[in-house]
Amino acid sequence: MKKLIPSYIRVLVVFFAVFAAMEYFIDSGDRPAFLKFPLVALFLLVFLFLLIAIEVTVNAVDTITYQLLTEEQKAKLEEVKEVTFTDSATYKKVLDFLLKPKQNDDEEQLLLHHDYDGIKELDNNLPPWWVYLFYGCIIFAAVYLVRFEIMGGDNQEMELKKEMAQAQIDIAEYKRTAPDLMDENTVTLLTDAASLSAGKAIFTANCIPCHRADAGGQIGPNLTDEYWILGGGIKNVFHTLVNGGRDGKGMISWKGTLKPKQMQEVASYVLSLKGSNPVNPKAPDGEVWVGPTVPEKAPKNPTNLSSTAIK
Numbered sequence: 642m643k644k645l646i647p648s649y650i651r652v653l654v655v656f657f658a659v660f661a662a663m664e665y666f667i668d669s670g671d672r673p674a675f676l677k678f679p680l681v682a683l684f685l686l687v688f689l690f691l692l693i694a695i696e697v698t699v700n701a702v703d704t705i706t707y708q709l710l711t712e713e714q715k716a717k718l719e720e721v722k723e724v725t726f727t728d729s730a731t732y733k734k735v736l737d738f739l740l741k742p743k744q745n746d747d748e749e750q751l752l753l754h755h756d757y758d759g760i761k762e763l764d765n766n767l768p769p770w771w772v773y774l775f776y777g778c779i780i781f782a783a784v785y786l787v788r789f790e791i792m793g794g795d796n797q798e799m800e801l802k803k804e805m806a807q808a809q810i811d812i813a814e815y816k817r818t819a820p821d822l823m824d825e826n827t828v829t830l831l832t833d834a835a836s837l838s839a840g841k842a843i844f845t846a847n848c849i850p851c852h853r854a855d856a857g858g859q860i861g862p863n864l865t866d867e868y869w870i871l872g873g874g875i876k877n878v879f880h881t882l883v884n885g886g887r888d889g890k891g892m893i894s895w896k897g898t899l900k901p902k903q904m905q906e907v908a909s910y911v912l913s914l915k916g917s918n919p920v921n922p923k924a925p926d927g928e929v930w931v932g933p934t935v936p937e938k939a940p941k942n943p944t945n946l947s948s949t950a951i952k
Contacts, residue, residue, distance in 0.1 A: 742766035823901035825880040831909035840910025858923025873930030878908040
């Protein structure tokens, strides 16, 4: 049998088809699968080696088989090789199947009984490819009608809404588990020693000038009592670190300096200092905080309302 496609083209086509399929089906994020997963690269190399080995083996078998042929068989084989693809019987059958309709060759029988200024029309059959396409459209329409109108399948708008809703769920889950995408809605209190130690280091480097090393308060308020200006609890303290304190007299926003994970650590450290009773603490500032969202109203210290504070 005459080989219409060179062996090196076959190898490349099959290899890149498998390569594209693996890249499509393997979730590797923003990196190619063969780079992220070494086993994928190894598989592709072995697969390429096998393709080349198969082609070499087939060519060797063809060569040996040709040498075993008689002169008459070799001559017939050469005649077959001389036939071009467009002259092959298979090509002609496909062409006839798609392009040549079955119809009467007698024009008198095909002639329609009307004319216009002597112009007459023949009732020729449509090309087979057009007829097959028309039948395919009818089948598609029937399937579409049953799937979406009778069985109530999701249309494109409904699919988009469901995908958008799922995307929001996935984003929220990712934010919940990704430290650098944390916000006041997803932040949680840290209590392990490593996190509190990291928070203490951040507090020491950035907060001592306003709150003292023992957090007893200086320019800013005392962070060890139960009074808070902008609300206590991890979510409120984190929110204050991100957005800053009161306009004109509160603490600056730290979102340009600290990462969300670092703000979580320092907020957790500050909350761990409650009740540590530093020496000579600053007078209470703000309101008594008794819950995560509802502060208990308490008289404010009129002498400290203008302080700059994490609170």
